Amino acid sequence: MLFNSVTFLLFYLAVFAGYYLLPQKSRWLLLLVSSYGFYMAWNPYYIILILISTIIDYTVALRLEETEDAVKRKRLLQVSLTANLGLLFFFKYFNFFSKSTFGLLSYLGFTLKAPVVDVLLPVGISFYTFQTLSYTIDVYRRELKAERHFGRFALFVTFFPQLVAGPIERASNLLPQLQKFDVPLTYQRFASGLTQSVYGLFKKVVVADNLAVYVDAVYNHPASHNSATALLATYFFAFQIYCDFSGYSDIAIGTAKMLGFDFNDNFQTPYFSSSVTEFWRRWHISLSSWLRDYLYIPLGGNRHGEFNTYRNLMLTMLLGGLWHGASWSFVLWGALNGFYLSMEKLVNYHQWVTRSTLHRIFGAFITFHCICLTWVYFRADSFAKANTVVGKLLHFQGVVPEVQDLNVFLTSLLAVFILLVLDFFVFRKTSFDQFSKALKDWQLALFMAILFLLTVLFGVADGSVFIYFQF
Known part of the structure; x- marks a missing residue:
């Protein structure tokens, strides 16, 4: 269901x-x-x-x-x-x-x-x-x-x-x-929960499912596409998985809220993170905090020297990779994240990246691309396909991405643009709950109506399964 x-x-x-x-x-x-x-x-x-x-x-x-x-x-x-x-x-x-x-x-x-x-x-x-x-x-x-x-x-x-x-x-x-x-059903609770559910549905069927059309075509046959297409598909998958999973979380939080229950936030605009450490504080928060509290800290955390800290980070992320799926691709995905986290501690990256706004912007750019590289192994069906995509990215040939369906492509670009605008100007600074409480009733109703209209007009209506259902 x-x-x-x-x-x-x-x-x-x-x-x-x-x-x-x-x-x-x-x-x-x-x-x-x-x-x-x-x-x-x-x-x-x-x-x-x-x-x-x-x-x-x-x-x-x-x-x-x-x-x-x-x-x-x-x-x-x-x-x-x-x-x-x-x-x-x-x-x-x-x-x-x-x-x-x-x-x-x-x-x-x-x-x-x-x-x-x-x-x-x-x-x-x-x-x-x-x-x-x-x-x-x-x-x-x-x-x-x-x-x-x-x-x-x-x-x-x-x-x-x-x-x-x-x-x-x-x-x-x-x-x-x-x-x-x-818990009484107030207008504010109902409207906030319904709007967050609609926003989650917008993320899923408008953003994620439209992006999936392009991503699937490239990742199913990566050798048949040029480097620009592989790069764009990798960017697209980063937003596809974000909207697919955070969209599910938004619907879960919203539907529970209308019944009187308050869940914790699961995503906080992770792609604006200026470090991988910050990314994992803002991505799949319920899992990353679970791994921290029930695995990383019991292993010793950062309490017993640098070597043990790096070992604990790697073990935690390796097991986090296995939690996502039973394949060596997920193990490598976890290993890459563990390597990033360890290197940031080793070079004291946090001190550098927080020096100025310019450092944070550059850090966000680097972090996003580091995370995109890990997504290649997360998305690809096999090591062979993942390595083919990485090879395309490293040996750049072809500067114009291929477009099979122009309507889906343009819809995807528009949807990602809307998402980035909302994340940057609104949800980067506040939670959805705080955002909904700050709006007047008519403003919240208008926001929900616009999202619903966009979902009806541009959503993919085939009822595709959420990516994280396989985990």
């Missing part, structure tokens, strides 16, 4: 109406049943995996809160980690590690057939696994009280706006909001 589909619109309208018609004490049950139904629309059998994770982490957290013995508490945490990461490994990584291991053995002269499992990747498993793990770890650290109402905890794990592609909400933010369900 895609956010950019009529099916989801009808589903959401039914949930929205039922939610505000029901008494407050019954609303959690409607949201829980709706969330389970939403997920089962993808594959009804995989709801069993969510139930397993929910039951294990609910039980483990209660035992953690009741137990004082340090050894028992550590074993309980290991139960949660083993169960959740075990399921994630089996469905997402088993084939990757099996083929890689047996490929190496074959290279060494052993003729063995790699065992593989023929299973579909459950939608959203990377997201809800990290969300429920962070809850258990927080209870283990005694930073959070265990939730005793099983239904509310199950809703925390499965709340449909952010179930399949985030944001990865922390229990400390979302669980308290799942206690009373008494």
Whole structure:
């Protein structure tokens, strides 16, 4: 059930109406049943995996809160980690590690057939696994009280706006909001949530899906295109993935807001960052902060010397790459980001880039192109295709990009221009929530109407899947 589909619109309208018609004490049950139904629309059998994770982490957290013995508490945490990461490994990584291991053995002269499992990747498993793990770890650290109402905890794990592609909400933010369900539906909350949802839809179907037409044509057959075309496709993909994923986040945040729930921001105009370090503070914030708090800092962070700091950065980004996908392309993508972050620390880049506005502008230019290089390996289907694109970029031949469909091309350019104007003049300085509160009612309504009109006129209406659904 895609956010950019009529099916989801009808589903959401039914949930929205039922939610505000029901008494407050019954609303959690409607949201829980709706969330389970939403997920089962993808594959009804995989709801069993969510139930397993929910039951294990609910039980483990209660035992953690009741137990004082340090050894028992550590074993309980290991139960949660083993169960959740075990399921994630089996469905997402088993084939990757099996083929890689047996490929190496074959290279060494052993003729063995790699065992593989023929299973579909459950939608959203990377997201809800990290969300429920962070809850258990927080209870283990005694930073959070265990939730005793099983239904509310199950809703925390499965709340449909952010179930399949985030944001990865922390229990400390979302669980308290799942206690009373008494936030009133005001005009400002409704208008702000609806406008952010429409803005997310604009990003997805107008910007991302139009850019995808050009990007797919080039990256599917990179050897057939000249260097200028490869460069433009790489730029286009940078904006495609940004609008595809931040568009999903905007719809998730907006739809939740209209139901009375406030999610944390997931993107803050990342392409205006003047360093890769700053980029990762503004890109997929819920994941980057998760990796920081539950991986980088526990590894030691920057507390034990320069070598260990660089090692921890590389390990964190390598695992962040693997989180995105089970392939060596994603590992290299993570390695490149880890290398950038390490080099910035090594040369004290932050001190240089903050000297003046001119330094920041130049830093943003360099950062954007460094990130674009990583996107080549993120987007390409294989190392061979990625290296072909990189080869085109390094050995520049052909200064005029090829254009297959002029209408789609011009629409893409216009959409990116509108996006950059909004990001630079509005959202670079403020969040969407603050922006909507600063506008008068008629101004917010006009802004939403313009976005909706642009979406209807220029949107791609084939209901394409969001990129991050594959993770």
